[in-house]
Amino acid sequence: MTFPPTSTAxxxxxxxxxxxxxxxxxxxxxxxxxxxxxxxxxxxxxxxFTQADAQNLVALKGxxxxxxxxxxxxxxxxxxxxxxxxDVFADDAQIERQKRSFIKWLTELFCGDYGAAYxxxxxxxxxxxxxxxxxxxxMIGAMDVVWQSLEEGITRADxxxxxxxxxxxxxxxxxxxxxxxxxxxxxxxxVIRDRERLAVEEKLTRAxxxxxxxxxxxxxxxxxxxxxxxxxxxxxxxxxxxxxxxxRIPILAEVLTQINRLDSTVKDLLVYARPKPxxxxxxxxxxxxxxxxxxxxxxxxxxxxxxxxIRCDEDMEVIADPAQLEQLAFNLLLNAAQASSAGSMxxxxxxxxxxxxxxxxxxxxxGMESDTRDRAFEPFYTTKSKGTGLGLPIxxxxxxxxxxxxxxxxxxxxxxxxxxxxxAHIEESKGADPC
Ligand code: HEM
Ligand SMILES: Nc1ncnc2c1ncn2[C@@H]1O[C@H](COP(=O)(O)OP(=O)(O)OP(=O)(O)O)[C@@H](O)[C@H]1O
Ligand SMILES: [Mg+2]
Numbered sequence: 274m275t276f277p278p279t280s281t282a283x284x285x286x287x288x289x290x291x292x293x294x295x296x297x298x299x300x301x302x303x304x305x306x307x308x309x310x311x312x313x314x315x316x317x318x319x320x321x322f323t324q325a326d327a328q329n330l331v332a333l334k335g336x337x338x339x340x341x342x343x344x345x346x347x348x349x350x351x352x353x354x355x356x357x358x359x360d361v362f363a364d365d366a367q368i369e370r371q372k373r374s375f376i377k378w379l380t381e382l383f384c385g386d387y388g389a390a391y392x393x394x395x396x397x398x399x400x401x402x403x404x405x406x407x408x409x410x411x412m413i414g415a416m417d418v419v420w421q422s423l424e425e426g427i428t429r430a431d432x433x434x435x436x437x438x439x440x441x442x443x444x445x446x447x448x449x450x451x452x453x454x455x456x457x458x459x460x461x462x463x464v465i466r467d468r469e470r471l472a473v474e475e476k477l478t479r480a481x482x483x484x485x486x487x488x489x490x491x492x493x494x495x496x497x498x499x500x501x502x503x504x505x506x507x508x509x510x511x512x513x514x515x516x517x518x519x520x521r522i523p524i525l526a527e528v529l530t531q532i533n534r535l536d537s538t539v540k541d542l543l544v545y546a547r548p549k550p551x552x553x554x555x556x557x558x559x560x561x562x563x564x565x566x567x568x569x570x571x572x573x574x575x576x577x578x579x580x581x582x583i584r585c586d587e588d589m590e591v592i593a594d595p596a597q598l599e600q601l602a603f604n605l606l607l608n609a610a611q612a613s614s615a616g617s618m619x620x621x622x623x624x625x626x627x628x629x630x631x632x633x634x635x636x637x638x639x640g641m642e643s644d645t646r647d648r649a650f651e652p653f654y655t656t657k658s659k660g661t662g663l664g665l666p667i668x669x670x671x672x673x674x675x676x677x678x679x680x681x682x683x684x685x686x687x688x689x690x691x692x693x694x695x696x697a698h699i700e701e702s703k704g705a706d707p708c
Contacts, residue, residue: 307462308396308455310389316451317387326441331385333427333438340426341379345372347422348415358411379419382445395449399456409457416450483652491546494539501539505532534659541663544600545652551594551674555698558589558598558623558630565602566621574610583622589630590698593675598695601671604664605634605691611657612638612689629694637688646683 316322349368352358362368378398384391402412423442432438512525562585569575591598609619613636620635641649648654650669655662668691672679676696683689 307459308452310392312455313389313392313448313452316448320444320447322387322441322444322448326444327385327387329434329438329441330383330445333432333442334383336427336430336432337379337383337423340422340430341376344379344419344422344426345375348375348418351418352415357408361405361407382442382449387445387448392452395452396456399453400460402453403457403460409454412453412457413450416446416453420446487546487652490542494542494546497535497539498543501532501536505529505536508532538661541661541667545663545667545670548670548674551597551671553592553594553675555590555592556595556598558591558632558695559585559587561595561598562602562621562623562632565599565606569603569606569610572607572610574607577615577617578610578613579616579618581618581620583620584624585621587623587625589623589625589632591630591695592698593677593695594671597671597675601668601693602632602634604668605693608664609634609636609638609689609691612636612640614638625697626694628697628699630697632693632695633690634693635688635690640685640687640689641681641683642685646681649681 349372352362353368362371381391381394403409420443423446424439427435427439427442508525508528512522512529515522515525562582566580606619606621613619617637620633622631622633622635624631624633645654645656649665651662652666653662669679672693672695678694680692681689682692
């Protein structure tokens, strides 16, 4: 609803501009580049994996072949012993098939060529695991199981230069683990990026849709405004021409009431859809509240409602557009009263918090369901038979245009609290507490 003394409260024009796609995408997190063959080279250098290690691994081939089956059997026994890893497989037959792929993987550890092709092939294996949603902590454990078995087998085989060769095996397994975990990271990043893109796109579609509705509503409102004023004037002329005891006078009075209601809705639409930039000046929140409360005394919703004011005598100066603040207080206080039952109380508190002035309007009325709370700032969202659903969206625009913050707290059947923070007017000589 529009505050009567300032029918077209001004709002920032910027507030009605469509959000640009470029600006929204800027807020998406920046992801690391996906792992590639050059990252693999970097990891090799970081682990100190050299050509000497490659040679050590090739030299182990003959000693390794006899133990590959034992390493594989142990690996899958451990996977089968734990429900979380066992359930990843459809049945024992799949495990048996899997063992062949695993032995191939083990054999390739000792191939001696750890270039780009090796990396690509290992990445494909890694992806298989992230695709089946195998939690990555199992991968870390699994790599250690492989290490323990290989270390045991190689030690028992008593190979020449065993220590150095074991170190080479360990380095390669660490490289394998890095690739495995890298594929997890890459697939998580893709999932997150897709989800975020979807959310941003949904937001944009919604914002564009609302902007279109807003434009349409504004043109309609503009078209309705003048004829409405003409109709109202004509009815008043007819009414003034009737004798004071004419039985049609109450009918005309009702027509005028309805015209006023339409007029107020049209003004709300125009305020919302054609916001004007705020005319900022130092203004006292408590004085504005007193003025608005005085006007609202006449509203039927305020009958039998007690207003409790806290710190209302203090000088709470903010830098804002006073006409817009009146509009804001009017909409919020009216909502509070409409939600309250007779005999209820509305508490209005203002408080200085460092560089901010905090205004709280609290009612003890019907409160909001969580869906209403989530959608309350959406234009045209209303749960009232005679509401337009523009009160809170207008408040949000005013708050944004005046550099403030607004939030809602509400519990069904307990009441609601609207908390607003506006930049305090700080005289240079006085200084301010940092906040
Ligand atoms: C050192 C760790 C591991 C290695 C080296 C490894 C190796 C492999 C290989 C080579 C494949 C075949 C990939 C392909 O066909 O493209 C594979 C598939 C698979 N791995 Fe692993 N794996 C490891 C850990 C695990 C763990 C801990 C589980 C958990 C239960 C697991 C479950 C699977 C399953 C279910 C498949 C088959 C996916 C499918 O066929 O759709 N792996 N693994
Ligand atoms: N103090 C409150 N207590 C309970 N519900 C509230 C309160 N303030 C707002 N709401 C809920 O939020 C909805 C949107 O409020 P908003 O002020 O935007 O529109 P409205 O009051 O329905 O219509 P109008 O355009 O006349 O203000 C309301 O319909 C109501 O459901
Ligand atoms: Mg309202």
